Amino acid sequence: MRFRVLFLYVFLLAIPASQQATSQSRSQEFHHIRPRLILQITVDQLRSDLVWRYEDRFGEGGFRRLIDGGTVYLDAHHGHANTETIVGHTTLSTGADPSAHGMIGNVWLDRATGTLRYNIEDARYPILTAGAGVDQATELDPTQRAARSDGRSPSAIQVSTFSDEFRLFYGKESKVFAVSVKDRGAVSMAGHMGKAFWFSKQKGEFVTSKYYYDEYPGWVVEHNDGRPAEAFSNITWDLLHDRATYRFRDQDDRPYETSLPGFGRIFPHEFGDSDGKYFTTFLTLSPAGDQMTADFARAILTNEHLGEDEIPDYLSVSFSSTDYVGHIFGPSSLEAEDNILQLDKTLAGLFDFIDETIGLQNTLIILSADHGGPEAPGYLTELGFDTDYIHPDEFDRAPAIEALKKQFGIGDELITTYYHPYLYLNRDLIAARGLDQGEVESAIAAEVTKFDGVAVAISSTALTEGLVPGYPILKAVLRNFSPSRSGDIYVVFEPNRFINDFDGLNVAATHGSPWRYDTHVPLMMAGPGIRSQFVSRHVETVDLARTLSLLIGAKVPSGAVGKPLVEVFRTP
Numbered sequence: 424m425r426f427r428v429l430f431l432y433v434f435l436l437a438i439p440a441s442q443q444a445t446s447q448s449r450s451q452e453f454h455h456i457r458p459r460l461i462l463q464i465t466v467d468q469l470r471s472d473l474v475w476r477y478e479d480r481f482g483e484g485g486f487r488r489l490i491d492g493g494t495v496y497l498d499a500h501h502g503h504a505n506t507e508t509i510v511g512h513t514t515l516s517t518g519a520d521p522s523a524h525g526m527i528g529n530v531w532l533d534r535a536t537g538t539l540r541y542n543i544e545d546a547r548y549p550i551l552t553a554g555a556g557v558d559q560a561t562e563l564d565p566t567q568r569a570a571r572s573d574g575r576s577p578s579a580i581q582v583s584t585f586s587d588e589f590r591l592f593y594g595k596e597s598k599v600f601a602v603s604v605k606d607r608g609a610v611s612m613a614g615h616m617g618k619a620f621w622f623s624k625q626k627g628e629f630v631t632s633k634y635y636y637d638e639y640p641g642w643v644v645e646h647n648d649g650r651p652a653e654a655f656s657n658i659t660w661d662l663l664h665d666r667a668t669y670r671f672r673d674q675d676d677r678p679y680e681t682s683l684p685g686f687g688r689i690f691p692h693e694f695g696d697s698d699g700k701y702f703t704t705f706l707t708l709s710p711a712g713d714q715m716t717a718d719f720a721r722a723i724l725t726n727e728h729l730g731e732d733e734i735p736d737y738l739s740v741s742f743s744s745t746d747y748v749g750h751i752f753g754p755s756s757l758e759a760e761d762n763i764l765q766l767d768k769t770l771a772g773l774f775d776f777i778d779e780t781i782g783l784q785n786t787l788i789i790l791s792a793d794h795g796g797p798e799a800p801g802y803l804t805e806l807g808f809d810t811d812y813i814h815p816d817e818f819d820r821a822p823a824i825e826a827l828k829k830q831f832g833i834g835d836e837l838i839t840t841y842y843h844p845y846l847y848l849n850r851d852l853i854a855a856r857g858l859d860q861g862e863v864e865s866a867i868a869a870e871v872t873k874f875d876g877v878a879v880a881i882s883s884t885a886l887t888e889g890l891v892p893g894y895p896i897l898k899a900v901l902r903n904f905s906p907s908r909s910g911d912i913y914v915v916f917e918p919n920r921f922i923n924d925f926d927g928l929n930v931a932a933t934h935g936s937p938w939r940y941d942t943h944v945p946l947m948m949a950g951p952g953i954r955s956q957f958v959s960r961h962v963e964t965v966d967l968a969r970t971l972s973l974l975i976g977a978k979v980p981s982g983a984v985g986k987p988l989v990e991v992f993r994t995p
């Protein structure tokens with residue numbers, strides 16, 4: 424024992440005095456933060472540069488509160504390949520890669536049933552309001568249309584979220600809520616133990632499922648009785664400011680923008696009468712969707728008494744309008760420009776409300792995005808940038824694939840389906856013919872890689888057996904790989920190559936690639952103990968949940984792989 428003490432003494436002497444002082448002062452001065460409220464904001468499809476493009480047009484109380492008063496990461500990226508909504512949200516909430524959290528896409532083929540499944544669908548937990556589920560006939564969101572029931576739960580999310588760890592750390596009295604227009608924008612963030620609410624286009628009100636409640640809390644009934652959507656009946660979406668102040672003032676009427684009947688592609692956009700077939704859909708593709716979401720967030724704060732006592736609470740608000748507006752009009756459109764300025768105002772309203780009730784000095788605010796997005800191909804073409812469209816449904820009939828089918832002695836049944844981003848092969852038939860699954864995948868992948876507009880097609884078997892080199896794109900594909908859910912071949916298109924078809928609807932722009940325009944997102948944090956600074960080093964969205972856990976002292980979410988964002992750990 425004496426020897427060990429002596430050894431330690433000698434060892435300490437070997438450390439320069441300056442370093443000893445540093446480690447001592449750190450252990451004495453670091454404080455875990457304990458805000459009354461953690462407010463996590465996710466803006467769907469907010470590519471990083473869109474913040475900076477309009478920075479000087481923002482008011483004082485919205486984005487500027489985070490930009491001026493918080494830690495701002497300039498080079499934050501998603502590290503997985505399939506940059507879609509559920510994938511990005513769940514990565515932000517869990518700090519895990521899709522390979523661990525299991526949300527590998529908005530939709531995947533369920534091998535057990537042979538049918539497509541929507542990420543968070545769960546028939547065991549129907550929506551509490553009858554008839555509030557997706558109407559297959561009028562729904563524009565193709566991923567929603569893959570769902571076979573209106574039931575929703577987080578049960579397919581395979582790891583814990585930060586919000587789960589938050590609740591486990593502070594105990595049952597601590598409250599966790601999430602709201603979004605999109606079900607997947609709320610369920611992913613509420614985790615397994617919080618409460619999620621989302622907007623039903625069918626009903627024009629906010630709903631939840633049996634997973635969360637047996638019946639609605641009284642205040643939700645009251646909120647919905649106020650008919651939140653009807654306030655927009657027979658009014659129009661107008662520009663917030665004088666048209667002359669807009670960068671895209673002369674570019675409202677572009678041929679590549681989607682012109683939905685009744686809504687059109689130029690200002691003002693009419694919502695129409697509240698009993699119109701697409702009335703609530705139009706609200707979601709305008710700033711109205713975000714305004715209704717913020718109103719509901721205020722109702723949660725008030726009625727659930729969030730941030731009122733010493734026990735911290737968590738609220739996630741995911742704003743969906745930026746995504747829908749980006750899809751329909753493109754991120755460089757007058758609509759997208761106005762939408763972000765309106766979002767800034769909506770954020771300011773929410774922050775002001777929290778300041779008056781809980782106090783922003785007691786609130787940790789985080790803002791990021793589930794993915795970025797490309798420029799509309801039509802806009803790129805206009806500027807002289809080469810783009811093209813890909814038709815993966817036609818891969819199956821390409822001569823090279825037909826030749827492989829002959830070689831393997833399998834006909835049209837060889838490729839079961841393409842659903843972004845995977846080709847699914849008929850594994851049973853391949854096995855029945857005595858063929859090697861990996862060899863068949865590799866042969867098809869090699870041919871698909873040669874197709875116009877395809878950067879690389881990657882066999883899942885080769886990927887998991889380490890048979891492909893570690894290029895960044897391939898790493899992103901591997902981080903997206905779940906053995907039980909991923910398809911057999913991941914197809915990466917070349918940059919600025921797109922699928923035009925949003926399930927029957929031609930849209931202006933579609934994200935979902937591993938290229939930087941889809942991965943680059945804002946990442947900002949402001950609140951008690953967080954200093955004002957810009958950070959230029961490359962960070963990843965998986966870093967966030969781990970950092971939040973470490974900041975409050977909780978254990979990190981079960982699948983978290985990110986690294987701590989060291990810049991937000993302040994010593995006073």
Ligand SMILES: [Zn+2]
Pocket residue numbers: 468508746747750934
């Ligand atoms: Zn989207």
